[in-house]
Amino acid sequence: MTDTVRVRFAPSPTGYLHVGGARTALFNWLFARRHKGVFILRIEDTDTQRSSEAMVQGILEGMHWLGLEHDEGPFFQSSFVEQHRATARRLVEEGKAYFDFTPKEATDDRTVKEKIADRFRARAEAGGDRNPYRDLPLEEAFARVEAGEPAAIRLKVPEEGSARFDDMVYGPQERDYSDIEDLVLIRSDGHPLYNLSVVVDDINMGITDVIRGQDHLTNTHKQVLLYEAMGVPVPRFAHLPLIIAPGKEKLSKRRHGEVVSVTTYRDRGFVPDAFVNFLALLGWSPGSDQEILSREELIEKFDLAGVNKAAAVFNFNESVQRDWTDPKALWFNSEYIKSMALDELVPMVSEQLKRAGLWREEYAGERSEWLARAVDLLRARYRTLVEFSEFGRPYFSDEFEYEPAAVQKNLKDERLRELLPGLADRLSSVGQFSHDAAEAALRGYAEERGVKAGLLINAARTAMTGQSVGPGLFDIMVILGRERTAERLRRAAGLVASNP
RNA sequence: GCCGCUAUGGUGUAAGUGGUUAACACGCCGCCCUCUCAAGGCGGAGAGUACGGGUUCGAGUCCCGUUAGCGGUACCA
Numbered sequence: 001m002t003d004t005v006r007v008r009f010a011p012s013p014t015g016y017l018h019v020g021g022a023r024t025a026l027f028n029w030l031f032a033r034r035h036k037g038v039f040i041l042r043i044e045d046t047d048t049q050r051s052s053e054a055m056v057q058g059i060l061e062g063m064h065w066l067g068l069e070h071d072e073g074p075f076f077q078s079s080f081v082e083q084h085r086a087t088a089r090r091l092v093e094e095g096k097a098y099f100d101f102t103p104k105e106a107t108d109d110r111t112v113k114e115k116i117a118d119r120f121r122a123r124a125e126a127g128g129d130r131n132p133y134r135d136l137p138l139e140e141a142f143a144r145v146e147a148g149e150p151a152a153i154r155l156k157v158p159e160e161g162s163a164r165f166d167d168m169v170y171g172p173q174e175r176d177y178s179d180i181e182d183l184v185l186i187r188s189d190g191h192p193l194y195n196l197s198v199v200v201d202d203i204n205m206g207i208t209d210v211i212r213g214q215d216h217l218t219n220t221h222k223q224v225l226l227y228e229a230m231g232v233p234v235p236r237f238a239h240l241p242l243i244i245a246p247g248k249e250k251l252s253k254r255r256h257g258e259v260v261s262v263t264t265y266r267d268r269g270f271v272p273d274a275f276v277n278f279l280a281l282l283g284w285s286p287g288s289d290q291e292i293l294s295r296e297e298l299i300e301k302f303d304l305a306g307v308n309k310a311a312a313v314f315n316f317n318e319s320v321q322r323d324w325t326d327p328k329a330l331w332f333n334s335e336y337i338k339s340m341a342l343d344e345l346v347p348m349v350s351e352q353l354k355r356a357g358l359w360r361e362e363y364a365g366e367r368s369e370w371l372a373r374a375v376d377l378l379r380a381r382y383r384t385l386v387e388f389s390e391f392g393r394p395y396f397s398d399e400f401e402y403e404p405a406a407v408q409k410n411l412k413d414e415r416l417r418e419l420l421p422g423l424a425d426r427l428s429s430v431g432q433f434s435h436d437a438a439e440a441a442l443r444g445y446a447e448e449r450g451v452k453a454g455l456l457i458n459a460a461r462t463a464m465t466g467q468s469v470g471p472g473l474f475d476i477m478v479i480l481g482r483e484r485t486a487e488r489l490r491r492a493a494g495l496v497a498s499n500p
Numbered sequence: 501g502c503c504g505c506u507a508u509g510g511u512g513u514a515a516g517u518g519g520u521u522a523a524c525a526c527g528c529c530g531c532c533c534u535c536u537c538a539a540g541g542c543g544g545a546g547a548g549u550a551c552g553g554g555u556u557c558g559a560g561u562c563c564c565g566u567u568a569g570c571g572g573u574a575c576c577a
Binding site: 014044100104105112117179191198288289313323326327331338381452456469473 | 524536568
């Protein structure tokens with residue numbers, strides 16, 4: 001037990017990195033870091049039909065964005081197929097596996113479930129006899145293979161007794177051998193299959209702890225059988241509860257699309273640490289009330305004993321635009337945005353401004369301090385980075401839209417047509433253009449003209465940002481500066497509604 | 501069909517070896533603050549622990565059954 005912990009994340013590149021995969025990767029990474037072990041990335045690309053290079057890139061990108069850097073790899077399973085074949089062949093020679101000459105059945109993946117049911121029924125009618133090739137003499141079997149007859153290789157599962165292993169999350173697991181079919185190790189076309197490949201690779205990579213989704217729980221018995229057949233020690237296993245869709249439906253890439261893809265969260269303005277924090281608490285708890293946990297705290301507190309057994313609902317809501325994903329994920333993000341170190345936030349916002357075409361070179365130079373102030377002013381009211389370039393646009397550009405509802409609400413009083421330019425003049429004359437000076441000037445002007453300060457304040461906010469909501473007006477004025485303030489106030493006079 | 505896993509407010513989770521009115525967070529509602537919206541502060545509604553049986557002085561915690569959801573059962577991964 002003093003051996004170095006070695007874990008791996010082994011996605012198959014048949015799709016983008018989704019939240020379930022990301023959570024599995026995260027837990028492996030946390031476990032490795034917690035135990036000062038090694039985190040390995042292995043791409044299981046043996047399904048050549050469905051795997052693609054683009055998906056490999058997508059997975060790598062997603063992991064990099066999440067900050068889950070691997071210590072070894074990426075290894076590609078496809079480069080180990082010779083070894084997989086050799087292992088299977090050796091098992092045949094040792095009498096632990098056998099050649100099956102039964103002609104391959106055509107499979108169409110769309111109807112597998114029905115096929116399985118059909119097969120079960122047929123088997124029950126036939127009396128459930130076992131494979132006739134199971135006990136074919138070795139010489140005869142090899143002779144037929146030499147002669148070119150296609151054969152799959154299957155593992156000989158014991159006829160009586162049961163397989164068992166102890167799962168670090170789900171506890172002791174037992175399954176009758178009679179419920180396990182002699183699994184195919186190598187297809188008749190020579191292609192190694194999943195259960196064989198993982199086991200061989202995990203052995204080669206010295207994996208000590210296999211941490212993966214619960215969808216592999218029952219198949220683990222087959223893998224344990226394989227370890228035993230090869231005469232090597234069985235690693236520890238930990239299965240993670242699955243992440244499911246609202247309504248406790250299963251998560252489907254097809255149906256739920258990009259809302260479950262990690263890159264969507266990157267593109268829609270999530271802070272990586274916030275998303276990691278959210279993911280960590282989906283199926284795991286530190287056992288305390290603490291919700292906000294830094295990466296370091298996560299590593300320090302991570303423990304498989306705190307992993308929950310029930311599937312966790314990822315509560316996204318595709319139908320509501322501003323609440324497109326799990327509200328708690330959004331809350332974590334806004335929490336990070338408003339309380340993380342400003343000098344970490346500013347580069348993220350800068351990146352967003354670049355993407356939106358709002359970046360100016362001065363922000364990196366003489367205006368860097370101004371940028372930090374602007375970000376600090378806005379951060380408490382935004383939930384994603386993207387909002388800095390959307391709702392935040394008027395702060396970074398002179399070209400922005402006036403929201404009709406805001407204009408309607410705050411620029412409808414006809415007196416404003418004249419008051420706004422008047423206010424601009426008044427503000428131009430204040431000495432130091434500060435928050436307090438601007439406020440004094442505005443309030444004084446309002447009193448002189450016999451209008452409520454609120455009228456001017458709300459009108460000015462809409463005049464300056466096109467919006468009816470936002471930071472305190474005088475903060476807005478200071479951040480935009482005297483010239484822009486005056487200019488926007490004058491410009492907006494033209495928007496004041498003419499007589500209703 | 502068969503095998504397995506799971507089941508605490510709408511969601512994520514707490515409640516060491518069974519022991520007072522089931523806790524926290526998100527979300528929701530209200531109040532305060534206030535030039536608006538957030539943020540922040542304060543308060544509230546919302547579960548009697550899927551259902552039904554047991555065991556026990558006592559069960560969210562143990563046992564059995566039912567139901568539901570999910571997973572597996574492939575010459576997919």
